[in-house]
Amino acid sequence: MLKIGITGGIGSGKTTVCKIFELLGIPVYYADAAAKDIMTRDPELAAQIRQHFGEAAYDTAGTLNRKFIADIVFNDKNKLLLLNSLVHPATIRDSNQWAERQQAPYVLKEAALMFESESFHYLDKVIGVYAPQPLRVHRVMKRDNISRNEVLARIHKQMDETIKMRLCDYVIHNDEQQMVIPQVLALHEKLLQLSTGTGMPD
Numbered sequence: 001m002l003k004i005g006i007t008g009g010i011g012s013g014k015t016t017v018c019k020i021f022e023l024l025g026i027p028v029y030y031a032d033a034a035a036k037d038i039m040t041r042d043p044e045l046a047a048q049i050r051q052h053f054g055e056a057a058y059d060t061a062g063t064l065n066r067k068f069i070a071d072i073v074f075n076d077k078n079k080l081l082l083l084n085s086l087v088h089p090a091t092i093r094d095s096n097q098w099a100e101r102q103q104a105p106y107v108l109k110e111a112a113l114m115f116e117s118e119s120f121h122y123l124d125k126v127i128g129v130y131a132p133q134p135l136r137v138h139r140v141m142k143r144d145n146i147s148r149n150e151v152l153a154r155i156h157k158q159m160d161e162t163i164k165m166r167l168c169d170y171v172i173h174n175d176e177q178q179m180v181i182p183q184v185l186a187l188h189e190k191l192l193q194l195s196t197g198t199g200m201p202d
Helices: 014-023 031-041 043-053 066-075 077-100 133-144 148-156 161-167 180-196
Strands: 002-007 028-030 106-110 125-130 170-173
Touching: 002 014, 002 180, 014 028, 014 106, 014 125, 014 180, 028 031, 028 077, 031 043, 031 077, 031 106, 043 066, 043 077, 066 077, 077 106, 106 180, 125 161, 125 180, 133 148, 170 180
Parallel strands: 002 106, 002 125, 028 106, 125 170
Antiparallel strands: none
């Protein structure tokens, strides 16, 4: 089974594209959402987080205290790097186990930090979802009800979009100039061919 990554900067529309693939019967692993869940349900990871961030990282029921963690990593880049170094391997492990349980010709793993986390090494191909920065800023301002400067601060913490798209095997343009569904359908056919060995590798 092919494992395909899908990534893009904040506001690029990764989730929208993933939903189209899901309508085509392709399972999607949402890494960012899964990571939050894994931080609570993976005993080994929880123990590591407690060790580095203190017992206050979890409440008495064993649920992650997200605000406590967020307050720490937001103000300390080294702590953020530390947290990611703990969470990313656990998420990669979980996504690989999830993929083995699926029956589809290929699966998608959606993640914002596909290259930063090194998780692309465990994938066969990576799809990039691209949108120009002004459009991304507008989308996130509307979606999260935050200011332009707050959106730009988030964008500047992510890998440069041009570099990210160059690292991808395929790029879907979600720029409101080109229709997204035909791009997804064409790519879906190509990935189906690759999964059966009838397509030419890129």
